Amino acid sequence: MKVLLIEDDQEAANFVVSSLSQLGHQAEHHVDGQAGLVAALSGDYDVLLVDRRLPSLDGLSIARRLRAADIKTPLIFLTTMDGIDDRVDGLDAGADDYLVKPFSFSELRARMDAVMRRFEKHPVPTESIQIGDLKIDLVKRIARRGGEDIHLQPREFKLLEYLARNAGQVATRTMLLEQVWGINFDPKTNIIESHISRLRSKIDGNDQEPMIKTVRGAGYMLHAF
Numbered sequence: 001m002k003v004l005l006i007e008d009d010q011e012a013a014n015f016v017v018s019s020l021s022q023l024g025h026q027a028e029h030h031v032d033g034q035a036g037l038v039a040a041l042s043g044d045y046d047v048l049l050v051d052r053r054l055p056s057l058d059g060l061s062i063a064r065r066l067r068a069a070d071i072k073t074p075l076i077f078l079t080t081m082d083g084i085d086d087r088v089d090g091l092d093a094g095a096d097d098y099l100v101k102p103f104s105f106s107e108l109r110a111r112m113d114a115v116m117r118r119f120e121k122h123p124v125p126t127e128s129i130q131i132g133d134l135k136i137d138l139v140k141r142i143a144r145r146g147g148e149d150i151h152l153q154p155r156e157f158k159l160l161e162y163l164a165r166n167a168g169q170v171a172t173r174t175m176l177l178e179q180v181w182g183i184n185f186d187p188k189t190n191i192i193e194s195h196i197s198r199l200r201s202k203i204d205g206n207d208q209e210p211m212i213k214t215v216r217g218a219g220y221m222l223h224a225f
Contacts, residue, residue: 001025001112001168002131004045007035007060007078008054012101014079016049019105024168026221033057044130047112052079052090060093065167067094076116078103129164131222134203134211136164145203155180156199163212163222172219196220 031038033054052059
């Protein structure tokens with residue numbers, strides 16, 4: 001999951017970023033509201049975590065401008081403003097949830113999962129996926145890393161697409177068999193291992209930082225370095 005955090009409290013930001021990173025998620029942090037808005041307008045994030053009180057531009061204004069620009073990325077306010085009117089204002093501005101500080105990370109994670117489930121019922125079509133310096137064009141069915149074209153076989157592309165759509169999360173052998181090969185049983189072959197090996201040689205070749213990780217005893221994960 002790729003998360004944008006717009007928070008001027010450095011201690012709170014460090015806590016959230018560290019906790020997200022431990023779960024394998026990507027977290028980008030901005031202190032300034034205006035800079036955070038510019039980043040959020042790219043639509044390149046799965047979840048936005050936004051403080052209400054920020055330098056340059058407050059959280060309510062960020063939410064309103066994003067919704068006016070038709071950016072539908074799930075947004076959760078993280079704030080000390082805990083009045084009923086504050087919550088109503090936040091939700092009316094376009095937020096999907098409202099979490100009052102101080103909070104436990106387990107609650108934040110649960111709320112993030114909840115808004116993502118709601119969002120996935122009405123997904124916004126995407127034409128490409130960008131993870132670090134890897135770009136996957138879902139229309140032309142091609143991939144590029146560091147500006148270089150990567151020539152993939154159809155099954156390799158489908159495998160990469162699935163890993164990219166679930167970047168930062170472990171894809172188990174069962175998940176890959178079902179989603180990439182359409183097999184609902186384990187044929188006890190090395191079909192996954194051989195395809196991962198070929199894909200890894202193409203994506204992580206030329207002495208580049210490896211993006212495809214083996215999670216011992218669990219499966220595989222694609223993430224930006």
